[in-house]
Amino acid sequence: MKLSDFVGELSLEVKTCKEGLEREITGVYVSDLLSDVMANSRAGDIWITLQTHLNIVAVAGMKNLAGIIIVGGRKLPEDTRQKAEAEKIPIMTTPLPAFEAAGRMYQKLKQQE
Amino acid sequence: MPINIDKEIEGSFQIIGGNFVNAGEASTQLKLLLSKLGVDEDIIRRTAIATFEAEMNVIIYAAAGRMHYHITPRGISIKVDDMGPGIEDIELAMQEGYSTAPDWVREMGWGAGMGLPNMKKNSDIFKIDSVVGEGTTIEMVINFP
Numbered sequence: 001m002k003l004s005d006f007v008g009e010l011s012l013e014v015k016t017c018k019e020g021l022e023r024e025i026t027g028v029y030v031s032d033l034l035s036d037v038m039a040n041s042r043a044g045d046i047w048i049t050l051q052t053h054l055n056i057v058a059v060a061g062m063k064n065l066a067g068i069i070i071v072g073g074r075k076l077p078e079d080t081r082q083k084a085e086a087e088k089i090p091i092m093t094t095p096l097p098a099f100e101a102a103g104r105m106y107q108k109l110k111q112q113e
Numbered sequence: 114m115p116i117n118i119d120k121e122i123e124g125s126f127q128i129i130g131g132n133f134v135n136a137g138e139a140s141t142q143l144k145l146l147l148s149k150l151g152v153d154e155d156i157i158r159r160t161a162i163a164t165f166e167a168e169m170n171v172i173i174y175a176a177a178g179r180m181h182y183h184i185t186p187r188g189i190s191i192k193v194d195d196m197g198p199g200i201e202d203i204e205l206a207m208q209e210g211y212s213t214a215p216d217w218v219r220e221m222g223w224g225a226g227m228g229l230p231n232m233k234k235n236s237d238i239f240k241i242d243s244v245v246g247e248g249t250t251i252e253m254v255i256n257f258p
């Protein structure tokens with residue numbers, strides 16, 4: 001399944017790196033602690049978080065994550081957006097809270113198995 | 114499938130304390146170099162985690178520091194030393210969940226107290242040395258398979 005398959009389901013607004021939406025995603029990791037994401041996410045995961053600070057781009061890059069979904073309708077700061085665009089990390093925002101965003105993704109990914 | 118390393122490669126990066134904007138630059142450069150050399154994916158992943166956590170700690174806690182790497186046919190040695198406040202109780206600092214990160218750093222998502230344990234878990238040899246008022250030195254070795 002691709003990121004683009006979730007755009008409608010999660011009302012995603014794609015903020016950066018639109019071309020990254022066609023990458024195959026392998027899993028989802030939900031966390032707001034950056035060292036936890038460093039430790040426990042896997043390459044190809046989508047990362048669901050409420051963090052919007054610049055350093056999320058570095059974390060996603062270091063772990064080869066497929067992209068970041070920022071929940072709860074939070075705004076993406078301009079410096080984070082620019083860095084993500086430069087480093088080709090797809091970032092999307094959703095009005096859904098983390099629980100619901102993760103739940104909907106879980107269901108879709110399980111259906112496909 | 115090792116690799117194009119028939120000679121030893123070393124180098125170093127400066128790390129500036131408080132510079133969150135460029136956080137991860139040193140670790141990213143090293144990761145790119147390892148990819149170019151054709152190093153095993155899992156070794157790159159472990160090195161990325163260990164070096165990024167060490168780099169972040171310098172940025173969060175110290176005034177300045179340096180990451181030095183040494184790649185040989187056997188593996189990667191990394192040394193990160195800083196001019197910072199040092200660590201009073203290393204055993205405590207090594208415990209998962211222990212953190213002295215201030216609130217504004219926690220708001221960014223740092224301060225889970227997982228960085229040092231992450232470094233240790235992902236390296237084959239991990240050494241930490243610290244002098245209060247002077248700084249902290251971390252040495253890590255990751256062996257090729």
Ligand SMILES: Nc1ncnc2c1ncn2[C@@H]1O[C@H](COP(=O)(O)OP(=O)(O)OP(=O)(O)O)[C@@H](O)[C@H]1O
Nearest residue numbers: 035170174206212213214223224225226227228229
């Ligand atoms: N380079 C350093 N200089 C001074 N103190 C440090 C340094 N590295 C770690 N420490 C101390 O050790 C504690 C634990 O570090 P560790 O990296 O494990 O967790 P953290 O940085 O607090 O949180 P996290 O890494 O999960 O974001 C820190 O809170 C800090 O008190």
Ligand SMILES: [Mg+2]
Nearest residue numbers: 169170228229
């Ligand atoms: Mg840390």
